[in-house]
Amino acid sequence: MSLRYLVFLLLVWNPQVLHAQSAAQPCPAPSLNGGFFSPGQSAYNHEATLSYACHDGLKPAGKGWWGTSRCQNGNWSPKPQCIDEKACVPLTIPNGNYDASTDGWYGERDRIWVRCDEGYEHKGRDATAQCINGAWSSVPICEKSTESCGDPPKIPHAVIIGKGYQEVFAVNSQLQYNCEDGYSAEGPDTKTIICISGNWTEGPTCKITQSCAEPPKIPHAVIINREYQEVFVNDSTVQYQCEDGYTAEGSDTKTITCISGNWTEGPTCNANCGDYPSVPNGDVVQVNGISLKYRCNELYTLEGPDIVTCQSNGTWTEPPSCKAAFCVIDPAQTTMYDIKLSAVEYIKEGLQKFIPCIWIDRTRRVQCIHGRMYSSACCTSYDHRYIGCQSEGRIQN
Template identity: 30%
Template sequence: MFRAGLFSPLDAQNCLSLTLEHGYLVPEQLSYQHLSDLSYGCDPGLKSSAGSWWGVIKCENGKWSQTPLCIDLRDCFAPEVSHAEPVQPVQTSYPSNSSVTFACDKGYEFETDWQEAVCVDGEWTLPVCSPFACDAPVHVAHAVIKQPYRSAFDLHEKVEYECKKGYELIGQKISYCMVKVWTREPQCGKNRALTFSHRDRNFLLLEPRPSPAEPAQPVRYCTGYPMIENGDVVEQEDGVTLEVQCAYLYKRLGPLKVTCVNGQWSELPVCKGYLYISYYIIFALLFIRVLFILALSFHHYCTIVSCMSICVLVVLYI
């Protein structure tokens, strides 16, 4: 009987007896009372779900805590992996050398190099799922974080910094949790001021500072990687910056790193070929040709040697 939400043991149901293949029940009865224990044993060469030759189950209001089972010593019962779920429906037991593929829960990744649980001679070799989470952000002098303190933050979560009075933010005020690391945190620098007196009046001059830059976002916030002619971009481990690499015989002109700000890519560099003939070199060659022609035409004024010396000086000057 249920009264005021309480369960009465007097109304509990008994459990019916079970049939166990390759094993036996002790005591063997037609039914068992609520909360009573039932022991079972397995035949030689077999094991119970407890991993030994016997096991114990409990009757709980008409249902057994688990189904007794006896399997070969080299077989395995269904595997369990913390923070992961099997990709395919699981079986009650698996023969040796069987495998079960798992997928980590949201916010977790495989810490091991494998994703399958493998049964080897009655024991599972299990994968391990660890959280993407970041530890609490590092301490920044003269600053606070607007969000409440937590010992861990999930992937792509963000925190916002704010400096105390008399200090100003240097860098990006928002930091993102990437794969177990935070993007670069800002610093709080002291306002530099100059006070002087003029006609009994005090003036306070503050050094002008640029306004804080918009915080960079993870690259996934921008649509597709930017296209750079004769070059390519490589996403960095922080997940926030792209590094530009120019093709062979091309030189980068512009910033090395590109970030995503408000859904748009920051300034892009260009990759320019550096094996080209300068206009200055062409002019110098033409000038040398003219000097040689003059030397041949007016040899009584200028010898070949002296003209060549002049040419060398001209080239060095250019």
């Protein structure tokens, strides 16, 4: 394979190289009135440099008695030019500027007026320069004003906003500081300083705001979308997510916020055990995380533990039962035919009641013991209290 063919393949394979070569245009020989250049040829490659000199009475439009120019993609920079030897080339005024000539040079007796940058002033009040016999006379100097200020003070945990760095600031310049996140100045977070008679006014002090320590550790929950850190500034938020098999009230995710140095309340992650176990004649009276507390209805006694817990396998521990703790006297079914009773009567376990008999001023004393009804005979209240009344023992409820 020939070298020419290999170069062709590389250019085809990498069109960017081909484009770069085609974009770099050569330069034709420049026209130069009153001078000559070397090397003398009809065209020059991109980046080629030529030197030129001027005939008597003329000089290059730059410093020195000869000049140089470079081919930049079809154009010469700077353009080769011969000017009157009494003309002047542009000045460089540190910290100052003036109106540029459209020709790129200044003729004999031309004058320029220099403007100093902000914060600088003319030394000796000299603001003009004049071109005389190819040189500038009395070149103005821009020096720092005695009313100007230097670097503004560096304040811990603060940054200057809205202004780029510079070494000198004019009188009455204003700069604004902004405290970093987690810090605040007295009043607003932003404070202004002013340059007065060469000195800056006092800057702000950025103090740490009320912050929170590590967020609380919540059982069966993890913090998401937040890297570990020891201190959280005011209004910081942290988001929790319950682990698989557990849910928080509302949704699996809950956010807490740092307010005045304290975290708001976090979520409680409950295991997913489904519906609460049903306990006849009983109700859930308290929910604490993954635990339930039961209580039996009136006239019923709880048997077994009153706390039921959701286990990690998704099942509830054994619920309690509510056992009847009362006796019933039903007028339609009772064997006590000598009592007057219009409705069903309930007697709580361990308690006794006096049921009126069909005889005036006589009652039966009935008592519920272990779910069984015991009764006395029909006696007067005096007999019940002082003499005693014969017991008939257990009766049919």
